[in-house]
Structures are given as structure tokens and as C-alpha cells.
Amino acid sequence: MTTVTYLQAISAALRDELRADERVLVMGEDIGVFGGAFKVTDGFVDEFGADRVMDTPLAESAIIGTAIGAAVVGMRPVCEMQFADFISCGFDQLVNVAGKMHYRQGLAVPITVRLPSGGGFSGGPFHSQNPEAWFMHAPGIKVVAPSTAEDAKGLLHAAIHDPNPVCYMEHKHLYRRVKGEVPDGVFETPFTARVARPGSDMVVITYGAMVHTALEATDDLDGASVEVLDLRSLVPLDEEAILDSVQRCSKVVIVDEANSTCAAGAQVAALIAERGFESLDGPVMRVATPDVPIPFSPPLEQAVLPSVERVREACRELLAY
Amino acid sequence: MATKTAELAADGAPAATAHLLLEDRVWLLRAMLLMRGLEERAMTLYRQGKVPGSFYDGYGQEAVSAGAAFAMGPKDRLCVLHRDLAAHLIRGVTPARILGQYMGRETGITRGRDGNVHFGDRTVGCVGMVSMLPDMMLVATGMAMAFKLRGERRCAMTWFGDGSTSRGDFHEAMNWAGVQKLPVVFILENNQYAYSTPLDKQFAVDPVERAAAYGFVGVTVDGNDAEAVFEAARAARERALEDGGPTLIEAVTMRMHGHAAHDDMKYVPKEQVEEWRKRDPIDRQSARLTELGVDVEAVRAEVKAEIDAATQEALAAPMPDPASAVEGVFCEGEAEVLGDGQAPWSGFRQ
Numbered sequence: 001m002t003t004v005t006y007l008q009a010i011s012a013a014l015r016d017e018l019r020a021d022e023r024v025l026v027m028g029e030d031i032g033v034f035g036g037a038f039k040v041t042d043g044f045v046d047e048f049g050a051d052r053v054m055d056t057p058l059a060e061s062a063i064i065g066t067a068i069g070a071a072v073v074g075m076r077p078v079c080e081m082q083f084a085d086f087i088s089c090g091f092d093q094l095v096n097v098a099g100k101m102h103y104r105q106g107l108a109v110p111i112t113v114r115l116p117s118g119g120g121f122s123g124g125p126f127h128s129q130n131p132e133a134w135f136m137h138a139p140g141i142k143v144v145a146p147s148t149a150e151d152a153k154g155l156l157h158a159a160i161h162d163p164n165p166v167c168y169m170e171h172k173h174l175y176r177r178v179k180g181e182v183p184d185g186v187f188e189t190p191f192t193a194r195v196a197r198p199g200s201d202m203v204v205i206t207y208g209a210m211v212h213t214a215l216e217a218t219d220d221l222d223g224a225s226v227e228v229l230d231l232r233s234l235v236p237l238d239e240e241a242i243l244d245s246v247q248r249c250s251k252v253v254i255v256d257e258a259n260s261t262c263a264a265g266a267q268v269a270a271l272i273a274e275r276g277f278e279s280l281d282g283p284v285m286r287v288a289t290p291d292v293p294i295p296f297s298p299p300l301e302q303a304v305l306p307s308v309e310r311v312r313e314a315c316r317e318l319l320a321y
Numbered sequence: 322m323a324t325k326t327a328e329l330a331a332d333g334a335p336a337a338t339a340h341l342l343l344e345d346r347v348w349l350l351r352a353m354l355l356m357r358g359l360e361e362r363a364m365t366l367y368r369q370g371k372v373p374g375s376f377y378d379g380y381g382q383e384a385v386s387a388g389a390a391f392a393m394g395p396k397d398r399l400c401v402l403h404r405d406l407a408a409h410l411i412r413g414v415t416p417a418r419i420l421g422q423y424m425g426r427e428t429g430i431t432r433g434r435d436g437n438v439h440f441g442d443r444t445v446g447c448v449g450m451v452s453m454l455p456d457m458m459l460v461a462t463g464m465a466m467a468f469k470l471r472g473e474r475r476c477a478m479t480w481f482g483d484g485s486t487s488r489g490d491f492h493e494a495m496n497w498a499g500v501q502k503l504p505v506v507f508i509l510e511n512n513q514y515a516y517s518t519p520l521d522k523q524f525a526v527d528p529v530e531r532a533a534a535y536g537f538v539g540v541t542v543d544g545n546d547a548e549a550v551f552e553a554a555r556a557a558r559e560r561a562l563e564d565g566g567p568t569l570i571e572a573v574t575m576r577m578h579g580h581a582a583h584d585d586m587k588y589v590p591k592e593q594v595e596e597w598r599k600r601d602p603i604d605r606q607s608a609r610l611t612e613l614g615v616d617v618e619a620v621r622a623e624v625k626a627e628i629d630a631a632t633q634e635a636l637a638a639p640m641p642d643p644a645s646a647v648e649g650v651f652c653e654g655e656a657e658v659l660g661d662g663q664a665p666w667s668g669f670r671q
Contacts, residue, residue: 025470051470057500062459062493069463069477072448073398074658075470077463093490096451097460103649104435107443108656140650163656 002182007175009149009182010114011040013156014078016186018048021076024160027054027063028080028114037082038116038175060089067111068098076160077111084117084169085129098165099140108163112156118171118209118257119294119305128294128301130208130258135167136235136267143234144191145169147211149180151232154189161188171209178212191233193241199227202319203245205268206255207231210306214255217311224319234264242268243276250281251318255306260288282321285314338548340555342667347615348411349391349547350606353383354624356407357603359416362628363423367582371636372423374436379404381545381577384602385510386480387411388550389570392558393478394669395661398464399447400457402480402510403438404576412445413663416631417638426638433641434649445662455485458494458507465498465505465561476504476561478554484515486528495569499535504561506554507569510544512576517588532569544572545602548609555668575600 004012017024026041032055035042044053056063060081067077081087087094090113098109119128135141142164146152152170159166196211201224204214211230218226229245231238246252252272254265269284287306295301338346360378367376379386386405390412393399401408409419414430422429422440430440431449441449450457461479468475485491486509498505515523532539538560542553550572557568575597579586586594607617 057493057497059493059497061490062462062497065456065459065490065494066463066466066497069448069460069465070467070470071463071656072443072460072659073464073467075467092453093456093459096453097456100451101448102652104431104439105441105443105449106649106657107441107448107659108652110656142651163652163654 002184003179004149004182005176006149006152006178007038007040009153010156010170011042012182013153014041015044017078017157017160018044018052020186023074023076024078025052025054025070025075026078026080027056027067029056029058029082031055031080036080038172040080060086061093064090064093064111064113065097068093068101068109071109071111072107078160079111079113081113081115083127084115084131085126087113087115087131091134094135094141094165095138099138101140102164103140109165110163112159112166112168114168114170116172117169118173119301120173120209122296122298122301123294124296125293130169132167132169132234133258133263136264137262140165141235142166142191143169144232145171145208145234146232147171147174147196147208147230149178150182151189151194153182154187155232157186158188158191169208173209174212189232191236193238194230194232195245196228196230197226199225200249201225202251202253202315203227203229203249204253204255204311204315205229205231205242205245205265207234207264208257210255210257213306213308213311217308218315221312221315222319226315231264237267237271239271239275242271246272246276247279250279251321252280253285253287253311253314253318255311256286256288257306258289259291260286261291263288282318285318287311287314340668341548341551343613343615345391345667346548346606346610347620348665349387349551350603350610350617351620351624352387352391352407352410353547353603353606354621355410355416355627356383356387358624358628359419359631360406362632363420364582366420366424373425376423376582377403377437377580378578379406381597381601382510382512382574383407384547384550385508385544385572385574388547389478389480389506389508389554389572391551391666392554393664394475395446395664396475397446397558398461398475398477398659399662400450400461400477400479401438401441401447402450402454402482404510404512405480406438408480409442409447411663411665412442412447414442414445416628417634420631420635421638424635425640426635427641428635428638443657444660446659447662448659455481455488455491455494457481458485459490459497461505462494462498462503465503466501469501469503474562476506476558478506478508480508480510482515483509483511483513483520483523483528484518486531487523495531495535498567499537502564502566505567506557506561507567508554509569509571511571511573514576514589516580527571529569529571537567537569539569539571541571541573544574545600545605547602547606
């Protein structure tokens with residue numbers, strides 16, 4: 001075990017994969033000599049060379065499209081979007097070419113797309129988004145979102161080993177803020193949910209950076225026993241883990257950093273309405289970013305992103321129901 | 322980088338035949354006849370209500386896919402467009418499976434998951450197109466990138482139309498392939514219309530000129546001459562394998578039918594169609610071979626018999642099980658890989 005940051009865990013997973021499997025290559029904008037906008041691939045080019053740590057033209061559709069081509073002839077490309085927001089430029093290749101390939105032609109597309117996502121540091125409307133729900137709605141693409149250093153490493157290994165396209169949502173605000181013990185070497189974290197903290201009075205269901213917001217908000221909540229369920233994987237969604245928490249806790253708050261409408265949490269709420277109704281002791285509550293672009297100025301951004309205080313308020317309201 | 326213009330209508334020109342034995346030239350005719358015959362049969366089946374959705378064909382453009390695919394080796398990989406059925410036939414996809422594909426049968430290449438020529442048989446090294454043209458240019462570029470990274474002497478080929486040249490993926494693929502000097506052959510199938518939009522509303526320069534802008538060779542060929550297309554593709558493949566980078570081949574042809582079965586093509590002047598009818602690629606190849614003493618009628622009869630048998634086989638095939646509609650979205654086991662295709666050109670025997 002080694003104690004590393006979330007960002008170091010991502011780097012370690014990539015390095016381990018590049019060492020272990022010659023089919024793996026990482027490709028993206030400014031990831032070679034520069035080491036990436038967030039330095040995830042810092043120093044990689046010296047160890048693995050410019051062919052396997054590939055500085056690409058500034059063309060997201062091409063990054064995804066060429067990765068698909070390389071994957072179907074036996075490579076295991078890991079694409080970096082410099083910011084998750086830029087995946088909009090590669091959306092068509094991911095959704096129409098990669099996502100539908102296996103269903104149509106029985107041909108696997110083992111690509112991993114790393115998506116540095118999330119806000120909280122004045123990145124503004126084009127460097128702060130959480131686009132995971134776009135891909136949840138598109139068949140054929142898996143979506144994972146680690147919240148801890150250990151899961152950051154284990155989910156990335158699992159994503160690269162998976163024969164399907166996987167969107168790996170790495171939250172920028174966790175890069176250097178979150179640290180933890182991580183097993184050495186290659187290991188896989190399953191695409192299932194994780195109980196971040198067990199409880200019995202209420203469950204907060206969330207993922208990514210909001211796991212930490214939820215833990216902080218409910219750490220000392222008037223003596224209530226609050227469970228926090230970290231989804232970790234959005235596709236596949238661990239429905240049994242969600243329903244199990246609902247059954248044990250009976251009250252549910254769902255937190256998304258993403259815009260509210262049709263967010264991952266909306267799917268969780270729908271699942272609970274369909275299959276967990278009998279277990280509920282109150283309305284399902286949601287806390288999410290309202291349907292606005294993420295504003296730049298700190299007071300505006302803080303006004304829209306779910307805060308510890310907003311989550312706490314929602315929990316108090318539901319506990320009192 | 323110079324943009325070259327191969328001679329148009331170079332009937333039997335030495336350059337086009339230097340690498341083709343008589344058996345190859347018959348193969349090209351056969352592939353084109355099979356393509357046309359199968360598409361005509363599919364249109365009949367469509368009118369009988371046996372082909373769901375719409376139907377798209379490549380009538381008059383047979384030389385483009387036949388000539389280009391014929392130059393590709395077993396380990397090369399292809400992303401084929403919807404008016405290029407002959408490429409699938411050359412790679413070894415059987416006519417019965419193609420008709421099964423059109424009719425949405427379980428035996429079709431996509432097992433009813435997709436229709437028309439939206440398919441690629443992975444077992445013969447092909448990846449099927451999507452409707453967002455020209456997305457497959459990037460996929461082919463990525464295949465070529467992998468070949469180059471691994472030091473393999475292989476190349477990728479893809480087809481796209483004049484309309485595709487307006488989209489970003491065309492430019493992204495051309496740029497990427499040029500920057501990395503990849504072994505990929507781009508076949509621009511200029512058939513004069515993108516649905517109803519003529520060339521002068523699509524681009525301000527002949528798109529073959531753009532190859533030079535991206536740092537590689539662009540060649541224009543008569544897209545209604547299978548042997549000329551073959552020769553351009555053969556040279557492009559050779560260049561690719563010698564680390565000479567990509568080639569853009571503009572095959573000039575004409576879409577003789579509407580965009581799809583519903584389209585009466587009112588927007589195309591009749592004289593234009595009649596002019597191109599005189600340059601029919603099958604008539605041209607037939608005339609050449611007749612001159613060389615080949616019994617073309619016998620080839621036609623063979624092809625017709627093959628299509629008749631394929632039709633019976635396809636009609637007898639089951640429809641897919643509705644319960645299977647939700648299956649296969651994800652790969653559950655080991656990742657499948659592309660297999661090698663048939664490569665009938667005699668040049669691969671040497």
C-alpha cells in the first residue's frame with residue numbers, strides 16, 4: 001500500500017498499464033512533453049516514448065475516432081480529453097461509432113476516455129461540466145466516476161481491461177485534495193457501488209466529488225445515522241446496492257453535481273420510484289446544480305454547485321419529514 | 322506535394338492493365354455484375370415489401386468499390402460506404418448474407434441490428450459505416466495508426482462521398498493522417514450529388530486539391546473505369562506500405578439512381594444522366610473483355626444463377642428473435658478482433 005493523491009493514483013494506473021501491456025497507448029492534447037494540462041502523464045514520454053504517449057492534433061473527434069480504429073485492430077487506447085467539456089466535439093464518434101459498434105457488428109471497441117470533469121474553481125462554462133449523463137443515455141458506453149484514490153486506480157485498470165468503450169469521469173477538484181492508501185500493482189475495482197459510510201436513518205446517494213460533500217454534510221447531523229452510497233459506476237448502475245440502501249434507510253437524498261434535469265440522480269430517483277416505493281418513509285429529495293451553465297465568478301458558481309450546506313439542509317428537511 | 326490527374330476514360334491504357342491478368346479483369350467485371358445484380362434484386366424485394374425501411378444502391382458506381390477493394394491485401398482493413406457493395410463481395414461476403422442483411426434477417430451480417438449496406442463483416446476485415454458521413458475516415462486513420470505503431474506492412478482504406486468533404490471529420494482525418502504520415506488510402510467517391518445538393522453548393526475548390534494542403538498526394542481517376550481505379554488504389558497502397566503516407570483518390574463518377582428508393586431525382590438534368598449512361602462501368606469492362614475473347618454472356622449467366630440461389634437462401638432464412646433485441650449491446654467476453662479478408666488479385670499470389 002502507498003498513500004497517494006487521486007491524481008497520482010490515475011497516473012500510477014496508466015503507468016502500470018503501459019508497462020504491463022504493449023497494446024496500451026495514451027493519446028491526447030499536450031500529454032507528451034508537457035505531461036498534460038493536469039500533469040497526469042508527467043514524465044511518461046521519457047519512459048514510454050512519443051508513440052505510446054501521443055501528442056495529438058487539437059481535434060477531439062479525431063482522438064476518439066482514431067482510437068476506435070486502433071482498438072478494433074487490437075490496441076487498447078486511453079484517450080485524454082483535456083477537459084471533459086471538450087468531449088462535445090468527439091460526441092458523434094463516441095456515441096454513434098463506438099457505442100453502437102458491438103450491437104451492430106459484434107465488434108468490441110476497447111477504448112477508455114478520460115474526462116477531467118467538474119467545477120468549483122472558476123473554470124467557467126467550458127471547463128467545469130459534468131457530462132456523464134449524456135453517455136448514460138447512449139447505449140453501449142460504460143460510465144464510471146471514482147471518488148477515492150483507491151477507486152481512481154482500480155476503476156481505471158478495470159476500464160482499460162474492459163472490452164467496451166468506458167467514459168472515466170475523473171473529478172478535477174479531487175486531483176490533489178483527496179489522498180488515500182492504494183494497493184500496489186494492477187488491481188480492478190468492480191463497476192459496482194460502495195458504501196462510503198454505513199447508516200440506518202437515511203441514505204445519501206451520490207458519486208464523484210459529491211461523495212465528499214455528502215460525507216462532510218452528514219458527518220455530524222444532529223446525531224442521525226446517515227449512510228452515504230458512492231455509486232462509482234453509472235453504467236452499469238448498481239441497482240441492487242441502491243435498493244438495498246433504500247430498504248435499510250427508508251429516506252433518500254440524491255446528490256448530483258451535474259445539471260439537474262435527466263442527471264444520473266434522476267435515473268436513481270426513477271429506479272427508487274419503480275422498485276423501492278414500498279421502502280420509502282418520505283419523498284425522494286434531490287440536490288443538484290440547477291439547469292444553468294456553470295458560471296465563472298466565485299459567488300455565482302458557489303450559488304449553483306451543491307454545497308455542504310445545501311446537502312445538510314436537504315437532509316435535515318427529510319429527517320424531519 | 323503534387324496533385325496528379327490520372328487520364329480520364331483511359332480505356333485499356335497500359336498503365337491500368339500492367340498489373341492485371343485476364344483473370345483479374347474478369348474478376349472485376351464479375352464483382353461489378355454481382356453488385357448490380359444484387360442491388361437490382363434487392364430493389365425488387367423492396368418493392369415486394371420484403372426489404373424494410375428504405376433502400377440505397379450504387380448503380381453506375383460499381384467500378385469505384387470493385388477497383389479499389391481489388392487492390393487490397395488480406396491483412397488490410399476496410400471501412401466501406403453504402404454505395405460500395407462490390408468491396409464486400411471482393412472480401413468474401415456471400416450474396417445470401419447480403420440479401421439477408423437487406424431483409425433484416427437473422428442471417429444478415431448485422432443480424433437485423435442495422436439495415437442496408439450499413440454493415441461490415443468483421444471476419445473479413447471490414448468495419449461497417451455509420452450514417453454520419455464521413456466518420457469512418459477517422460476509424461480507418463486509427464487503424465493505419467496502429468499498423469504504423471506496430472511496424473506492420475498493412476494499410477487501411479475507406480470510401481466517402483463529395484458531401485463528406487464538407488464535414489469536420491474529413492478534415493480531421495486528412496490532417497491527422499498527413500501529420501503522422503499514415504498508411505491509409507482515402508477514396509473520395511465524387512458522384513456529383515450529396516442527396517440533392519450538387520457539387521457547386523458543396524465546395525469552392527476541387528476537394529482532391531486538399532490532399533496537397535494536408536501534405537500528401539491527391540489523384541483524380543475516372544471512377545467509371547474499374548481498372549483505372551484499381552491502378553490508382555494499387556499505387557496508393559504501395560506508397561502506403563513504403564512509408565510514403567496517405568493518398569486521396571478522387572474517383573469521379575455519377576449516382577445514376579436517387580439517393581434512396583423514394584427519391585425520383587427530379588433535381589438532376591436528364592441530359593446529365595444520359596451522358597453518364599454512355600460511360601457505364603459494366604458496359605465498358607464488358608466491351609474490353611469481349612474484345613479479348615472472354616465470353617461475357619457466360620459470366621453474366623453465372624452471376625445471375627448465383628443471385629437466384631442467394632435469393633432463395635435469404636428468403637428461407639429466419640427473422641431475428643424479438644427477445645434478442647436487447648442483447649449484445651456490450652461485449653461480455655474477450656474483445657472480438659477483425660479477421661483477414663479474401664484478396665483475389667493475382668498480384669497477391671506472387
